[in-house]
Amino acid sequence: MPKDRPELPPVEELLTAAVTAVGGVERPGQVKMAQAVRDAIESEEHLAVQAGTGTGKSLAYLVPAIRHAAGSGEAVVVSTATIALQRQLVDRDLPRLADALEGLLPHRPEFAILKGRRNYLCRHKMADGMPEDEDDQLFDPREVSATGRMVQRIQEWANETETGDRDEIVPGVSDQAWRQFSVTARECLGAQRCPSGADCFAELARERAGEADVVVTNHALLAIDAMEDFAVLPEHDVVVVDEAHELVDRVTSVVTGELSESTVSLAVRRAGRLIEQGVADRLQEAGEDLRALLAVAPPGRVDTLPRSLGMTLALVRDAAFACITALGPRNKDKDDPENAGLRKAAFTTLDDVHDTAQRMLDAFRPAGRGDEAGDDAEDSEGVANGGTNGGGTNPGAADARSEEVHRAEVVWLEEGRGRVPPTLRVAPLSVGGMLRDKLFGDRTVVLTSATLALGGSFDSLSRQWGLRAGEWTGLDVGSPFDHPRRGILYVATHLPQPGRDGLPEAYVDEIAELIEAAGGRTLGLFSSMRAAKAATEALRERLDVPLLCQGDDSTSQLVKQFAGDPATCLFGTLSLWQGVDVPGPSLTLVIIDRIPFPRPDDPLASARQRHVAATGGNGFMAVAATHAALLLAQGAGRLLRSMDDRGVVAVLDPRLATARYSGFLLNSLPPFWRTTDPAKVRDALRRLTAGS
Numbered sequence: 283m284p285k286d287r288p289e290l291p292p293v294e295e296l297l298t299a300a301v302t303a304v305g306g307v308e309r310p311g312q313v314k315m316a317q318a319v320r321d322a323i324e325s326e327e328h329l330a331v332q333a334g335t336g337t338g339k340s341l342a343y344l345v346p347a348i349r350h351a352a353g354s355g356e357a358v359v360v361s362t363a364t365i366a367l368q369r370q371l372v373d374r375d376l377p378r379l380a381d382a383l384e385g386l387l388p389h390r391p392e393f394a395i396l397k398g399r400r401n402y403l404c405r406h407k408m409a410d411g412m413p414e415d416e417d418d419q420l421f422d423p424r425e426v427s428a429t430g431r432m433v434q435r436i437q438e439w440a441n442e443t444e445t446g447d448r449d450e451i452v453p454g455v456s457d458q459a460w461r462q463f464s465v466t467a468r469e470c471l472g473a474q475r476c477p478s479g480a481d482c483f484a485e486l487a488r489e490r491a492g493e494a495d496v497v498v499t500n501h502a503l504l505a506i507d508a509m510e511d512f513a514v515l516p517e518h519d520v521v522v523v524d525e526a527h528e529l530v531d532r533v534t535s536v537v538t539g540e541l542s543e544s545t546v547s548l549a550v551r552r553a554g555r556l557i558e559q560g561v562a563d564r565l566q567e568a569g570e571d572l573r574a575l576l577a578v579a580p581p582g583r584v585d586t587l588p589r590s591l592g593m594t595l596a597l598v599r600d601a602a603f604a605c606i607t608a609l610g611p612r613n614k615d616k617d618d619p620e621n622a623g624l625r626k627a628a629f630t631t632l633d634d635v636h637d638t639a640q641r642m643l644d645a646f647r648p649a650g651r652g653d654e655a656g657d658d659a660e661d662s663e664g665v666a667n668g669g670t671n672g673g674g675t676n677p678g679a680a681d682a683r684s685e686e687v688h689r690a691e692v693v694w695l696e697e698g699r700g701r702v703p704p705t706l707r708v709a710p711l712s713v714g715g716m717l718r719d720k721l722f723g724d725r726t727v728v729l730t731s732a733t734l735a736l737g738g739s740f741d742s743l744s745r746q747w748g749l750r751a752g753e754w755t756g757l758d759v760g761s762p763f764d765h766p767r768r769g770i771l772y773v774a775t776h777l778p779q780p781g782r783d784g785l786p787e788a789y790v791d792e793i794a795e796l797i798e799a800a801g802g803r804t805l806g807l808f809s810s811m812r813a814a815k816a817a818t819e820a821l822r823e824r825l826d827v828p829l830l831c832q833g834d835d836s837t838s839q840l841v842k843q844f845a846g847d848p849a850t851c852l853f854g855t856l857s858l859w860q861g862v863d864v865p866g867p868s869l870t871l872v873i874i875d876r877i878p879f880p881r882p883d884d885p886l887a888s889a890r891q892r893h894v895a896a897t898g899g900n901g902f903m904a905v906a907a908t909h910a911a912l913l914l915a916q917g918a919g920r921l922l923r924s925m926d927d928r929g930v931v932a933v934l935d936p937r938l939a940t941a942r943y944s945g946f947l948l949n950s951l952p953p954f955w956r957t958t959d960p961a962k963v964r965d966a967l968r969r970l971t972a973g974s
């Protein structure tokens with residue numbers, strides 16, 4: 283890798299220029315982080331940096347990244363988990379940074395945003411060059427329906443847009459409407475063959491990215507670029523993964539396969555236009571068998587493969603293969619340009635159905651066995667819905683443990699909802715090996731977030747990323763906030779442990795007293811939507827302050843209302859745990875109802891937990907406690923968002939102070955002053971409210 287040119291100004295000088303230009307204050311943690319990122323790039327060693335809110339971490343990695351790009355001529359990729367951060371980087375941080383550094387570097391830093399192909403309008407599909415699937419056309423576009431109106435909006439917007447980027451459409455449109463005008467990377471004909479290739483929005487975005495010093499993307503596209511044989515991102519030797527605590531979940535989503543009556547029917551409809559009816563009918567029948575089977579199976583993890591399911595999966599796989607064969611050679615498209623789009627779409631869905639059915643069958647085969655598909659199926663007709671404590675009590679436990687050690691993937695059934703039929707899913711137990719080989723293998727990766735050190739150590743997350751000791755360094759640059767003086771962590775040890783039967787009455791009383799003391803100003807983070815709604819309902823009758831609940835309106839609208847009126851409270855669940863950034867007195871109290879362990883019936887978490895236990899580790903600590911620590915730290919992190927903020931994080935679940943794992947969880951939280959005394963906390967809240 284070419285090294286930075288000696289004539290480039292030092293990273294410290296560039297950072298000072300950048301911070302001055304944005305009107306900020308240089309902080310020791312920010313300088314330390316920028317130097318560490320520079321060192322990691324130069325030594326080609328992976329780096330994990332925990333940088334608390336207020337550090338100014340975007341500038342701390344963007345400055346050395348731009349410096350490297352200017353010196354080496356190679357792009358640096360910055361990956362984020364959320365659109366909000368992407369927007370912040372592209373609309374705010376990078377333009378200001380380019381202005382600030384322009385005179386100090388050989389050229390003005392260029393930047394670009396790049397998303398997956400399905401995020402851009404496909405001109406070829408728009409021009410009717412590709413089939414619309416009947417099932418996707420649930421409406422007449424002229425109909426005055428919500429989806430019909432969205433389709434009309436997309437069509438109007440398509441005449442004006444310069445980027446074709448879906449995120450430009452405000453308000454947003456549903457996936458169902460957007461699918462009418464977009465293709466996946468695998469469905470795309472390729473710019474060379476596509477009649478609209480020269481004007482393709484996705485291709486134009488790639489071109490712009492190819493010329494940029496910094497390319498902003500998301501974790502999903504980063505994962506696809508690393509895993510697939512073809513490159514979707516421009517050539518790069520350095521990646522910065524921001525919001526790195528989300529990396530494993532996002533990568534897992536990318537590699538999760540699904541199979542249902544709908545996916546099989548879509549493949550039948552696409553292939554049916556091009557092949558003999560009898561061959562397509564065979565796949566249709568296999569899909570109907572699958573539908574009948576899944577309709578009566580209990581949702582949850584599939585621990586052993588029932589014979590009937592094994593046989594049906596094998597039927598689906600073989601019927602899909604017959605359709606693929608009937609479609610003929612894949613390169614036939616050049617002789618048949620009219621049908622190129624149809625054939626590409628048919629191949630893509632058939633390949634998906636075939637490969638996913640095979641993958642599901644393989645998931646039940648211990649490593650090293652090459653039996654015919656379906657032979658591993660057991661005589662049991664039930665689809666087992668596993669709990670969290672795998673193995674150990676039944677006569678086949680030793681065998682089960684042995685299989686668990688070798689198992690690489692987990693299969694589960696998700697129940698149908700509305701028009702979505704019951705769906706089988708398959709995902710890897712771990713993406714660490716994949717990340718290690720594909721992402722960390724041939725580039726330098728800097729991972730950063732406000733939350734990486736769980737239980738005081740980076741080990742939990744580095745294991746999930748597949749990194750081994752000696753391959754990376756960890757750095758915690760701390761936080762500019764004075765946590766012990768500005769925040770209180772209150773654990774309500776006098777309350778009962780949370781049960782399975784909804785929110786205990788004592789919790790509702792406690793929440794009411796805390797909110798009264800705070801004069802509103804409360805963000806309620808609940809572990810389930812059911813609990814958030816129950817608390818809202820119970821407290822709306824008791825409290826004088828306005829109480830908003832997630833789902834009442836769009837989350838961004840609710841957060842706006844909450845931020846705009848200090849008396850208002852906002853209750854909700856997962857997206858609020860990580861997505862709320864409200865500095866100032868509107869957010870003085872964060873209430874967390876229970877430790878956010880994964881649900882016991884979460885198929886992936888429970889299978890991962892069982893797998894760790896079967897391989898001699900502590901499954902609970904490695905999976906459930908790690909998950910909870912990450913969310914708790916994110917939730918508690920909502921409290922202090924600026925140097926002037928003060929307040930209380932109240933955790934109602936007494937286990938945070940009393941359970942054997944509480945030390946690990948507490949060590950994952952910011953160093954607030956701690957108490958278990960409710961009277962002290964209410965006094966503190968009253969004083970804070972009076973003083974603001």
Ligand code: SF4
Pocket residue numbers: 399403404405406407465469470471472473476477478479482483484485
């Ligand atoms: S190149 Fe692909 S994405 Fe672009 S217009 Fe053609 S088919 Fe659509």
